[in-house]
Amino acid sequence: MTDVARLAGVSHQTVSRVLNDHPNVKEQTRIRVRAAIAELGYRPNRAARALVTGRSQLIGVVARNSTLFGPATMLSEFEQAAADSGFAVSVGSVRELDRSSISAVVDRHLDQRVAGLVVIANTASATEALAEIPEDLPVVFIDGDPASGRPLVTVDQVAGARAATRHLLDAGHETVWHVSGPTDWFDSAGRIQGWRQTLEEAGAEVPPLLSADWSAAEGYRTGQMLARMPEVTAIFTANDHLALGILRALHERGRRVPHDVSVVGFDDVPEAAYFIPPLTTVRQAFGDVARAALSLLLGQMRDYTGMADQIVVPPQLIVRESAPRRI
Amino acid sequence: MTDVARLAGVSHQTVSRVLNDHPNVKEQTRIRVRAAIAELGYRPNRAARALVTGRSQLIGVVARNSTLFGPATMLSEFEQAAADSGFAVSVGSVRELDRSSISAVVDRHLDQRVAGLVVIANTASATEALAEIPEDLPVVFIDGDPASGRPLVTVDQVAGARAATRHLLDAGHETVWHVSGPTDWFDSAGRIQGWRQTLEEAGAEVPPLLSADWSAAEGYRTGQMLARMPEVTAIFTANDHLALGILRALHERGRRVPHDVSVVGFDDVPEAAYFIPPLTTVRQAFGDVARAALSLLLGQMRDYTGMADQIVVPPQLIVRESAPRRI
DNA sequence: CTCAGAAATGTTATCGATAACATCGGCTTT
DNA sequence: AAAGCCGATGTTATCGATAACATTTCTGAG
Numbered sequence: 155m156t157d158v159a160r161l162a163g164v165s166h167q168t169v170s171r172v173l174n175d176h177p178n179v180k181e182q183t184r185i186r187v188r189a190a191i192a193e194l195g196y197r198p199n200r201a202a203r204a205l206v207t208g209r210s211q212l213i214g215v216v217a218r219n220s221t222l223f224g225p226a227t228m229l230s231e232f233e234q235a236a237a238d239s240g241f242a243v244s245v246g247s248v249r250e251l252d253r254s255s256i257s258a259v260v261d262r263h264l265d266q267r268v269a270g271l272v273v274i275a276n277t278a279s280a281t282e283a284l285a286e287i288p289e290d291l292p293v294v295f296i297d298g299d300p301a302s303g304r305p306l307v308t309v310d311q312v313a314g315a316r317a318a319t320r321h322l323l324d325a326g327h328e329t330v331w332h333v334s335g336p337t338d339w340f341d342s343a344g345r346i347q348g349w350r351q352t353l354e355e356a357g358a359e360v361p362p363l364l365s366a367d368w369s370a371a372e373g374y375r376t377g378q379m380l381a382r383m384p385e386v387t388a389i390f391t392a393n394d395h396l397a398l399g400i401l402r403a404l405h406e407r408g409r410r411v412p413h414d415v416s417v418v419g420f421d422d423v424p425e426a427a428y429f430i431p432p433l434t435t436v437r438q439a440f441g442d443v444a445r446a447a448l449s450l451l452l453g454q455m456r457d458y459t460g461m462a463d464q465i466v467v468p469p470q471l472i473v474r475e476s477a478p479r480r481i
Numbered sequence: 482m483t484d485v486a487r488l489a490g491v492s493h494q495t496v497s498r499v500l501n502d503h504p505n506v507k508e509q510t511r512i513r514v515r516a517a518i519a520e521l522g523y524r525p526n527r528a529a530r531a532l533v534t535g536r537s538q539l540i541g542v543v544a545r546n547s548t549l550f551g552p553a554t555m556l557s558e559f560e561q562a563a564a565d566s567g568f569a570v571s572v573g574s575v576r577e578l579d580r581s582s583i584s585a586v587v588d589r590h591l592d593q594r595v596a597g598l599v600v601i602a603n604t605a606s607a608t609e610a611l612a613e614i615p616e617d618l619p620v621v622f623i624d625g626d627p628a629s630g631r632p633l634v635t636v637d638q639v640a641g642a643r644a645a646t647r648h649l650l651d652a653g654h655e656t657v658w659h660v661s662g663p664t665d666w667f668d669s670a671g672r673i674q675g676w677r678q679t680l681e682e683a684g685a686e687v688p689p690l691l692s693a694d695w696s697a698a699e700g701y702r703t704g705q706m707l708a709r710m711p712e713v714t715a716i717f718t719a720n721d722h723l724a725l726g727i728l729r730a731l732h733e734r735g736r737r738v739p740h741d742v743s744v745v746g747f748d749d750v751p752e753a754a755y756f757i758p759p760l761t762t763v764r765q766a767f768g769d770v771a772r773a774a775l776s777l778l779l780g781q782m783r784d785y786t787g788m789a790d791q792i793v794v795p796p797q798l799i800v801r802e803s804a805p806r807r808i
Numbered sequence: 809c810t811c812a813g814a815a816a817t818g819t820t821a822t823c824g825a826t827a828a829c830a831t832c833g834g835c836t837t838t
Numbered sequence: 839a840a841a842g843c844c845g846a847t848g849t850t851a852t853c854g855a856t857a858a859c860a861t862t863t864c865t866g867a868g
Contacts, residue, residue, distance in 0.1 A: 155854060165818045170856060178815055200592045201537065202854035204528035206823050212571065212593065219561050221751075226553045233572050234546055242589055244539065244571045245560050262569055265527050266539065370752035399755045424548070428697035428726045430757050482824060492848050497826060505845055529824035533853050 155196065162190035173198060204267050212242050213451065214263035216256060217274040219247035222368055223394070223423050224341075224438065225274060228296060231444035232272065239448065244268065251275065256283035264288070270451045272296060277338045292454035294447045297340055300464065305454065307447040307465045311344025312351070314436040314469035318390045318418045319352040321434070321471055325416060325480055327388035329358040333376050333400065334365045335392040345392050345420065361386075366396060373399025380415075381407035387415055388477070394419040394426045394435055401429055401476070416477035427474060434477035437470045482523070489517035500525060531594050539569050540778065541590030543583060544601040546574035549695055550721070550750050551668075551765065552601060555623060558771035559599065566775065571595060578602065583610035591615070597778045599623060604665045619781035621774045624667055627791065632781065634774040634792045638671025639678070641763040641796035645717045645745045646679040648761070648798055652743065652807055654715035656685040660703050660727065661692045662719040672719050672747065688713075693723060700726025707742075708734035714742055715804070721746040721753045724760055728803070732757070743804035754801060761804035764797045 159166040164183060171179050172187040179187075190196075204210040213236050217225055233243045244266060246259035260283070263271060270292035275281055281299045295306040322330045332349045335342035346363060353360045364380075366372035373396035380386045381403050391397040397419035401411060409415050411431055419426060422437035446465045453463075473479060486493040491510060498506050499514040506514075517523075531537040540563050544552055560570045571593055573586035587610070590598060597619035602608055608626045622633040649657045659676045662669035673690060680687045691707075693699035700723035707713045708731050718724040724746035728738060736742050738758055746753060749764035773792045780790075800806060 166854090167819080167856080168817060171817085174856085178817085180816065183816080197588070197592055199532070199594070199854050201528050201531035201594050202823090203856075204823095205526070205532050205825085205854080206856045208823080210528065210593075219557055221550070221554050221557055223548070226557070227548050229572075230546055230548055230553070230574065233574050234576075237573065237586075237589070242571050242573065242593055244569045246564065246569065247557065247560050249561075259564075261524070262564070265524060266537075266569055267526070267528050370755035374755050395752050395755075398752050402755050402757050402759075405757050425697035425722050425725050428701050428722075428729050430729050430732050432729075493824090494826085494849080495847060498847090501826085505847085507846065510846080526824050529853090530826075531853095532824080532855085533826045535853080 155198070158187065158190045158194055158196045161194065162187045208267060209269045210267045211240065212244050212266055212268045213448075214244050214246060214260075214266065214268035214271045215274065216259050216263070216271065217245065217247050218251055218276070219249055223421055224440070225276075227440045228274060228444055231441045232447065235441075235445045235448045239452065241269070251277050251280040251283075253279070253283045253286075256280060257286045260286050264291075270294070270455055272447055272451065273298065275299075276340055277336075278340070279338070292451055294451045294454070296443060296447050299340060305450050305463055307443050307450060307467065308340075309438045309443060310466045310468050311341050312348035314420065314438070314471075315345040315348025315390070316352045317469070317471040318420070318436050319349045321473070321479075322388040322390060322416055322418060322477060323352070323356050323358060325388075325477065327416065329353060329361055330388045330390050331361045331380065331386055332363060333373065333380075333389065333391045333396050334363060335368050335396075337365050342392055349390060366392075368393050368395060370395045370399040370402075373397060374403050376400065377403025378407070380404075381409050388418075389415060390418045390420075392420055394421045394423045394429075394433060397426075397433055397435070397476075398429055401431075401433075405430070411476050412478055418477045422472050426472075429476070431476050432474035434474045435472050437472050439467050439469070442467045482525070485514065485517045485521055485523050488521065489514045535594060536596045537594045538567065539571050539593055539595045540775075541571050541573060541587075541593065541595035541598045542601065543586050543590070543598065543607075544572065544574050545578055545603070546576050550748055551767070552603075554767045555601060555771055558768045559623075559774060562768075562772045562775045566779065568596070578604050578607040578610075580606065580610045583607060584613050587613050591618075597621070597782055599774055599778065600625065602626075603667055604663075605667070606665070619778055621778045621781070623770060623774050626667060632777050632790055634770050634777060634794065635667075636765045636770060637793045637795050638668050639675035641747065641765070641798075642672040642675025642717070643679045644796070644798040645747070645761075645763055646676045648800070648806075649715040649717060649743055649745060649804060650679070650683050650685065652715075652804065654743065656680060656688055657715045657717050658688045658707065658713050659690060660700065660707075660716065660718045660723050661690060662695050662723075664692050669719055676717060693719075695720050695722060697722045697726040697729075700724060701730050703727065704730025705734070707731075708736050715745075716742060717745045717747075719747055721748045721750045721756075721760060721762055724753075724762070724803070725756055728756055728758075728760075738803050739805055745804045749799050753799075756803070758803050759801035761801045762799050764799050766794050766796070769794045 155166050159169045236243045248255040274296045275298040298306050319330050334346050377400035419433045419435035422435045426433040482493050486496045563570045575582035601623045602625040625633050646657050661673050704727035746760045746762035749762045753760040
């Protein structure tokens, strides 16, 4: 930095001002400094800046260690958005979203003096671990508890489930069965709620809830049971991989999709269009969620009024052959 | 730190020595300092340490922005391994592995003074961007060019492809068709090579290579073509999603799997066992790769002899119904 | 033409750690 | 017993930036 200052014929402080877009720098000086920076290939030392400001150009992400499509996509999209705004992303994943694991990860992030934190908190247990986070650190939740009052971005799970259920009822089914994800996930809860509400409003009978994890394996097991029940003609599953397992179970039992049973998934994984048959599903705009979370976070970093915005991103029903408009 | 020193009745330097496990500290002093640290809840400022040592507790990862199963899993596993060793991971993803994108990401990492770099470089273009990386920064490649002579961890793609092809030939097929991934990926190249070698060694005819991207969509398109060719009885695809598309195309054309055509995939995604029919595939041990990469990196950080180790992790054939042992 | 006040720039202190060197006792060695 | 060495600890400088305050230069009003 001193070298740059010398070359530009100014003090190091002025270089710092140029770097930080401080207003009180003459245009001409600014240009000279920029030229010196370019000529020397100078790049500021972020560690030094972090030391003096107490804050880095790093955004910490707390997420469950997972290869699930949703979380993985979210992380990838967020990283991309952050990079576009000049922030690096430090990932801190945990095996379980319990309090002590989260504390440990948050501590690691605090050590790094992250400028802000994004918590992908899809279960209630994560929300509790809030207490750990200092008041003055910008935080945004993705997928957390909508009732928390904290800044939060989430996909409207209820609306997605309603659209899926409505679609099946409109197609002429008397009722719709639901295979949910783990019930402690907010995503699952919202989907269950939307499904149940829609059935009740339509005056349809609400079948018993079947809950599973997110895997094709459990979808298959549940599907084996459902395939034996002739009264089951419409199934809404909490994600596409569950749907895949169910499709196979139905296939093995000789129940044709969509002729005998209609199936709707959730997520719209890229390969959903190539299931047998192509899957009707609900697409979540993860990219939009990630970008919204980032802008909320940047907003918090700038002005410091605890504007507890909550952004809800609407999902979109994608109709394919596994559940056509009319049966 | 000064507070800790005062409480323990020593100088701040001695505190630093305790922190860094310096040998020349009396046991009794060490204990006193540790107690003071615990009592005050002191945690060292990593930015300050990074400033003076020029190196942080952060490992940078350069990867293509991708939701593909392989890369996403690799990243997740690596992060987990790094966390277990007390390192944070900063992700820098790029849309394309071209030279300028990589430079930009590497620069961002250098700004953060990362302690080491992991490059998930699955195409040749990435390898070229090496030049950017300073000599003295520990670097490990995952999936890079085995001929580069750089420290590298990779799955033995050739062996995986050989096992898959061999399996199909052993089952009685005269030859095996291959739908590859993008030919500029090392993974693709290795799989093509293993496939071709095995056919040649067995004296089987080598059918024309069909290359695709990694998506189910292209698998489907390629599958539509293959399904019309009665001489095609065995297909080895470069990943499971391609296989999924092909399964559907075969299904639509009324060609039964495995009765008429056998299909083998690559990756063993969690849902592969629930395809219709369950997919025979080659499993890659991403966790092992990630851990190996980390240990290589840590090795480089410690002693600085440019030990250009290369670790090759063997893959494993998982036999399921889409390609049974005997047709 | 002078002077207040703002704009532009410079000087010095500071963040919190490690590096390098300095000091001070004991303990061997001859 | 003096010299020399080593282990334990303390002192001071340093990393590279920003903050806070000081100083100079410009600008416009009276």
